[in-house]
Amino acid sequence: MIQQRKFLGISLARRSRRRTLVAGFWIMGFSFAVFAPFLFRGHPRQFSWVFLPFLAQAALLGGEGRKGLVRDFHGHTPDNEPVDYSFMTPEDIAARKEAEKQNRLDEREARARDAAHYKAFELLRWSVPLVAFAAFTEPFIGFAYVRQALLLLVVLVIQALPQSILLWTEPDMEEEG
Amino acid sequence: MKTELVLLGNRISLASRGRRRWIVILVHAGFVGYLVGSWFIDRWNVSGTLWLPLPLMAGACLLSWMTGPLRGRNSLWRYKDPPTSRIGKLLLPKEPEAADMLDERELRWRDRAHYWSYGVLSFGLLMLWVFISQQRQMQFMERGFPVLASRHPWGNDNMLFCLAACLLFAAFTLPQTLLLWFAPDMEEPHED
Numbered sequence: 001m002i003q004q005r006k007f008l009g010i011s012l013a014r015r016s017r018r019r020t021l022v023a024g025f026w027i028m029g030f031s032f033a034v035f036a037p038f039l040f041r042g043h044p045r046q047f048s049w050v051f052l053p054f055l056a057q058a059a060l061l062g063g064e065g066r067k068g069l070v071r072d073f074h075g076h077t078p079d080n081e082p083v084d085y086s087f088m089t090p091e092d093i094a095a096r097k098e099a100e101k102q103n104r105l106d107e108r109e110a111r112a113r114d115a116a117h118y119k120a121f122e123l124l125r126w127s128v129p130l131v132a133f134a135a136f137t138e139p140f141i142g143f144a145y146v147r148q149a150l151l152l153l154v155v156l157v158i159q160a161l162p163q164s165i166l167l168w169t170e171p172d173m174e175e176e177g
Numbered sequence: 178m179k180t181e182l183v184l185l186g187n188r189i190s191l192a193s194r195g196r197r198r199w200i201v202i203l204v205h206a207g208f209v210g211y212l213v214g215s216w217f218i219d220r221w222n223v224s225g226t227l228w229l230p231l232p233l234m235a236g237a238c239l240l241s242w243m244t245g246p247l248r249g250r251n252s253l254w255r256y257k258d259p260p261t262s263r264i265g266k267l268l269l270p271k272e273p274e275a276a277d278m279l280d281e282r283e284l285r286w287r288d289r290a291h292y293w294s295y296g297v298l299s300f301g302l303l304m305l306w307v308f309i310s311q312q313r314q315m316q317f318m319e320r321g322f323p324v325l326a327s328r329h330p331w332g333n334d335n336m337l338f339c340l341a342a343c344l345l346f347a348a349f350t351l352p353q354t355l356l357l358w359f360a361p362d363m364e365e366p367h368e369d
Contacts, residue, residue: 073292111285111288113292114285114288114289114291114292115284115288117288117291117292117295118287118288118291118292120295121291121294121295121298121352124295124298124299124302124348125298125348125349127302128298128302128344128345128348129345129348131302131305131306131309131341131344132305132341132342132344132345134309147309151306151309154302154306155303155306158299158302158303162295
């Protein structure tokens with residue numbers, strides 16, 4: 001399930017290194033979520049400054065795209081329905097098949113992906129009452145920053161939790177070369 | 178997954194997928210009915226705050242019960258060896274019984290249902306936050322965001338409440354719903 005075995009030249013074949021990376025990622029993300037609302041208040045480009053680092057971090061971990069440490073979650077799995085190639089030119093079909101081949105998840109990878117989402121869902125489920133509480137309460141100036149930090153934490157959980165679980169739990173791999 | 182429901186002394190077989198789907202539809206329709214009915218009663222004033230957990234919990238408990246060990250506490254975190262550490266014993270206080278243990282096929286169903294649910298719930302949460310940010314006008318979102326909620330004729334608060342209530346219900350029922358909806362027909366329970 002892990003497609004990149006190196007990050008900034010450091011091998012990620014060993015699980016302990018991957019765990020260090022994940023721990024660092026979450027410490028950074030958590031600190032950013034807590035302090036960003038204070039740091040960027042009144043800034044004219046607050047929205048970009050707050051969300052772009054999160055998008056960059058999500059792109060680093062992968063899962064939602066073909067790049068990143070973890071493989072694309074939405075790849076074709078063995079139990080998917082056969083793809084319908086109606087109304088497509090032969091060139092398009094060939095290109096589509098090539099993309100599917102590169103993005104195919106085997107049985108073990110699909111199961112690892114689902115199991116990671118199962119664990120992640122348990123945490124996401126309990127973040128919904130928090131968000132609903134924020135939705136139902138009246139805002140006042142002191143609580144506004146807590147709400148912003150909560151938003152950033154929820155975005156962080158949504159974007160990074162299954163990937164983090166996979167990086168954390170996947171066993172040691174063979175070193176390259 | 179349970180194959181029989183005993184309601185007021187009557188035994189209702191849940192082995193057929195069609196019947197399970199009807200119950201799932203009834204539970205969801207009941208929640209929507211509660212939201213619509215309470216809107217006309219008091220505009221979600223008391224019914225939307227104090228009484229909302231009741232239909233929510235009732236639906237979640239019924240669907241969880243129907244899915245059985247697929248959502249049972251003992252099977253939530255499956256482990257190969259009993260926990261030895263204090264934290265492990267606190268989180269997993271007792272050995273799961275054999276009936277609660279899931280086989281490979283059931284584990285795969287359970288995990289796949291949660292994979293789908295995760296995507297739906299994530300999208301819903303992000304939508305909810307868009308509405309919150311619009312309504313509450315959080316400072317860092319004032320620029321670059323389209324105005325959605327404030328132009329809605331139904332009003333900000335109601336839209337926000339409805340979305341939050343539906344998300345709460347989905348958070349506690351969606352995996353069970355998917356499991357009950359897609360699980361194939363089972364064998365009828367044997368008479369004692």
